[in-house]
Amino acid sequence: MQKTVTPLPRKSPEELGISPQKVIGFLDGLKERGLEIHSLMILRHGHVAAEGWWAPYAPELPHMLFSLSKSFTSTAIGMAVQEGILTLDDPVVSFFPEDLPAEVSEHLAAMQIRHLLMMGTGHDKDTMDALHQAEDGNWVKAFLALPVPHEPGTHFLYNTGATYMLSAILQKASGQRLLDYLQSRLFEPLGILSPTWQTCPRGIHTGGFGLNVTTEDIAKFGQMYLQKGVWQGKRLIEEAWIEEATGKRISNGDGGDSDWAQGYGYQFWRCRHGVYRGDGAFGQFCIVMPEQDGVIAITAGTGDLQGVLQCVWDHLLEAFLPEPAEAVERSSELKERLAKLSLDLPRFEPRSQLEAQIGGRRYDLEENGLSLQGFRIDFDEDSACLTLIKEEGDETLSLGRHEWSFGQTSVFGGADTRMASSFTWRSPDELLLTIRGIETPFCITMGVRFTEEALEIRHRFNVSFGGDEEHPIRGKAAR
Template identity: 30%
Template sequence: MSKAGQQISLKRNEGLLQKEAAPVRGLEISSSAKARLTYSALEAVGHLRKAAQPDYWPTEGWRTAAPEAHGIDSAGLAKAVKEVKDQNLHSFVLVRNGYIVAEGYSKEWDEDRLHPMYSVTKSFTAAACGMAIGEELLTGVGHKLGEFYPEIQHEQSKAEITVEQLLSMSSGLEWDNRGERSSVEMADSPDWVQYVLDRRMRFQPGSAFQYNNGNAHLLSGLLQRAIGIPVNLYVHTKLFVPMGIRNPAWGGDLQGVAIGSWALRIRSRDMAKFGLLYLQGGQWEGGQLIPSSWVEASIQPCTSPSYADGTEGGYGYFWWLKPFPSSQSPFKAHSVFYAAGSGGQRIFVVPDLNLVLAVTGSNQKNGYMPEQFLEKLLRAVKADAALPVNEKAEAQLRASVGSLKRTVDKPVWGSL
């Protein structure tokens, strides 16, 4: 695994890496304590390997359960929903032990409506890469760009960019994230892949992290050449159909290359399915859809950025890696990996709690809202075993979810 994080250039944050951290109310954790929290890939992988299979698979539909049946306090969930519902939260689906234990939608959204994933799309592109390696359509992440695009062989450093460096945002290709300038130029160009190939080299490949939408689209083009079909069609056949993810939308560029960076649209419940797939090490209903070795490699830190709240996280293969504080101790962390998209799209996987949280929204003012929401929800997780039935707390949760359903977006949160 490369260690490109020794020199880090953070030019794009998706609301994740900020100069100033928004305050989080509730559990009081000092900045010095948070600074000691670190993401542990060893811990995350260990929990994935020990994860119990669900007693059913939600291919044809999810089963629901009361939060208390899975060790979660409904009153705590109700409080968390109440505290974030006015920040242009569109939906959330909380899954523990394979059951939806809480779910909510704002007025304009419901469980059947497709939601833009934005950069969550990248994690699906990464999954396609792992599946292609599993099928030996690629031999590994060491493949070099020049092998697939011989026209750049004369540019030695560019030709030497590896698949792994695209996946870890360390290609070294120049990319201007101010006002999404390069992404807009790519989208307006007649040939998106060629636009990325024409970028100058800013760093030596593997020497620095820079968030770059071009990396994911270039990987999509490379995979199409390796697989023989567009990534969106490949993922639909190999992943969406067996998982029961129906009628997704995933556009392509003018050359028919699936947009690897941002164009996927699926339902919130299907986001949770993808999270469950990774929680289960790529296994689904008796089949290994994604190699378990790929899932584990994807959540190893290739770079090690510091987050705004002082925690030490990382970036894997188009997955963000971050420790979240435990409600049991300010010095204990949950090693969480997640797919992230602009405006509040997230798929959080919390291996040690056997928990998945899918979130959608339209919040450009506080891009850290989903992380704050997860942190609040984690405080409601009290035990691995069932808690006593609490009808009063369940009523509070229903009231909070009902209030969310009456909520409409506020322009101040949605504006750039």
């Protein structure tokens, strides 16, 4: 039997006291800053006032949350505390006697669940690199083996490995993996269908990253927090936990204009203006605004997270009016703007005489950072088929000629993800490919310049954890 989901209720911005003009200003502000946003939802009084997706992103698509996953993990811990499965005072070492180092330091012994939640473990650097490098795939053992130079609770350090440990502890204490534990307690009540969560080599959900849900799912999560843990008349989590988790539990800076220095709760960031949020790399946001009775959900592909928040403060804070608005004319304009949102699709020349010469030819590539061995492209009237040749198997992508073509790809790592791709000719001998992972923040552009018997590929990711632009990839036509 297929499950049905009740979407969030909708009302016009005017009915909810939202200024259409200020929302339009927010959209303009994002564009002026050059911020790549993929989706937006603005809620007030439990209703959606404005929403939009920048094509080719779409409402039904899940999106990688990265560290916004942490806030969901924190919620699971709060539920487990509520059920008496564990307490915040429980020592971390008590759950993993078989994985402890030969000597347990005083600080490691003193580390409690609450310290994992507040990012106050006592480490002096993020532990994730050590976890990823664990040859036996035992991330718990790798975490416990690291030195803890500071007394737990006294030193803030953003530490994704700490959130992984919360997931591992929950699994140990409850007998359920994190995703399964939350299924009946959070996801099903909120109507979040088919969430997925990445796991470590030993099958424990990563906790600090790896969750994939839709924009409306993010908005529902934020609304549940705004409602102090109640959803459709049913209490999912205690109000006391909501207050504790979203309040300042540890100092992370001196305040000022940075929204990363206003204090940290239990996997939630404090913000300026009495706001709190969960957020993730490249602009995944769940912003909860208690004073305005509002929630803002955003997915994106940008490195300027502070810029996104600044646009919220500059435009959307004042959009929440004390009473219903009457800007009907601007409301119509806002509705039209939101319906036509799209990311720029590069369009230069649709065709080149070179297509007849290079179409169907294989080019063998030099060793490169993308692990590609060969390149081939076949042209059709309105599309092209790109074949990226790899040792583990060929990757075939459909490209639209000056329009998006949709399919699936593993170009962005891991399992196949939905993608939208297109091509254009920047010059008679340079082909420009645009490949978007539309369930991810990532987009790769490839400029492919052809000479008589060779090619050179210059590729760039819109966002990445490393450098944006890689070394050119060179290749020769196969004989």
